[in-house]
Amino acid sequence: MTSLVRGFPDAEFQTRTRRAQALMAENDLAALLLTTEAELRYYTGFLTRFWESPTRPWFVVLPAVGDPIAVIPSIGAHLMRQTWITDVRCWQAPDYTDDGITLLADTLMEVAPQGTRIGIADQMESSLRMPLANFRQLESMLAPREIVGDCSVTRRLRLVKSDAELTKIKTATAIADRAFDRVPEIAQAGTALAQVFRDFQRLCLEEGADYVPYLAGGLGQDGYGDVISPATDTPLAAGDVLMLDTGLVWDGYFCDFDRNFSVGPPSAEVSKAHQQLITATRAAFDLARPGALMSDLFHAMNACVNPQATGSDAGRLGHGLGMQLTEWPSIIAADHTPLAAGMVLTLEPGIILPNGRIMVHEENIVVTDGTPVWLSTPQPAEIRVI
């Protein structure tokens, strides 16, 4: 792994910033207020697992002109100063009387004249990573400026990945590919599912993952009940289908795909379901070129796995992928986003078996100007057997 380059050249962040500022100008936004991990990292390169602690809020202000300004707890100053950001303003958090709000308000007032609009992410997949009471206080401190939706500026930019981002995602998918190939080492009839989960994460680390923020799975006779459950100590048994779905990270970028394994020879129903899942995945892959819509991918897969066109619990058949395990957009009938070169997608069809259980398959691809490219190694129609 040591030969791979971590981080990005400053030019990458400068480009992101200028593109955001162009969209801000179009939408009459004097500044963006960023509060979440992915938003801050996208513009600054600030990469830390410290976000696991909910104690401290972190802010970046993106002005209409010029470079981003970090307004952060002093515990992060040393790390932020190693990024391309030069304007780093700190307070000693946690501060029970003023946890950075005055510093943030002052910064916003400095870059956004009275009467202007400050954008904040407010649409689907966003959240407000700061206390609501502080946000309300900030709003009144900033008046007559208005805090409005950010017109999804950052979400729109993140939709298309740069070559440097693609390299990181490819590294992550390759690591997971190797880990999945080693599952027979760790999972046999009799192994507790919780042990399989622990060992699979170990394999991901051995193969080069920085960390494994996501592992879910399913286990059951001829299918499983859901795809988000944590592991239990239930032992694998002949006739079970084991599904492992991982989002591991390399240098801040995720893969997100799964593999199904039959414990012993699969039943006819399981074999057929897996085959249909692969057929569906390939149908979407074949369509995934600029000009197609996300809804086209949905219908291509849904026709294979859900010919009665009933709704599914998962609610979608794939999604974007990159700095987060799941990103905009979703592969659903209502999403008419046109595909563009550089979009990274998961294709994730699910199927209901005759016994009422489910099976889900997932691959990662990147859209190009021509034929799409598999990032994960596409699976054959036959389910893996352990």
Place this chain on the structure above:
Amino acid sequence: MTSLVRGFPDAEFQTRTRRAQALMAENDLAALLLTTEAELRYYTGFLTRFWESPTRPWFVVLPAVGDPIAVIPSIGAHLMRQTWITDVRCWQAPDYTDDGITLLADTLMEVAPQGTRIGIADQMESSLRMPLANFRQLESMLAPREIVGDCSVTRRLRLVKSDAELTKIKTATAIADRAFDRVPEIAQAGTALAQVFRDFQRLCLEEGADYVPYLAGGLGQDGYGDVISPATDTPLAAGDVLMLDTGLVWDGYFCDFDRNFSVGPPSAEVSKAHQQLITATRAAFDLARPGALMSDLFHAMNACVNPQATGSDAGRLGHGLGMQLTEWPSIIAADHTPLAAGMVLTLEPGIILPNGRIMVHEENIVVTDGTPVWLSTPQPAEIRVI
């Protein structure tokens, strides 16, 4: 690990719910609206790593009387129905026209009569895990009901851990203790820090962690620059201090402590700094009984490591711990929370070395009616050497 009991008896969740309802009655709240992972899990037992995906919002409504109501994406229905919650209301998310907001508003209107107040977490360490635009829409749909701060109901309850919670935290700390004891297996002069990070997470898994959501560390000659940085490929060198700080999880509960290692014999400055950190930790431990205040612990530690009483970048010298890596309250001069039996704390003094670098030490303890109890194994004054 298989002999340990996962989950909680239903009575634990019922007790939490009734206690919350008593506080709600005191504060004139007709319902609580819960949006974050820890809040939902605290009342329902809903444990999944699926929160890693930002796509879908999840809600629980806690009425003034009766059991919590889950208002969640259908992908979570199967898992939620395995908890003690019987009223599970679902929509197929993501839904671009109404992502659960009408269902949530209807549920809230059902339990909160017109003119009443609905509480939402809005103070420090909280965030709003739903799109802001949807929250604003919800507020107008609910009028003339008002969404107000939750008077920190959930935060207050979570401050004191039950015996069942303590068992889980003890399990997590014991796993990390064993992993730290094995660090000499994976770290020597010449090993890349990124490799140490990967291997240490592997050790945590081998020793029984379900997953390792947090690992940070420091590396440098006679101290390090910060405590939140990700690993680089820098190799360990003689004279370096290596610090590893992990928050690993067992059954949804965290430990959070660190260990320092000198690569080769430590310098006199490093030896002295480590000794002061241990002295500080023990000073706080000795005070940690009911009747003492969080600020007492701060001053006891600060006198050892920061006799000039200047501010520190970390901003605090410890914090609560449990379902999250860091929980309320903070060990700072301004926090006068009285200690109570069942509070789990990290004691985390930091010190600045003569060269300007820092060292941090951390242990986990639980307050009892008498002498506090170490959860992590308290370290001797001498730094570990590898």
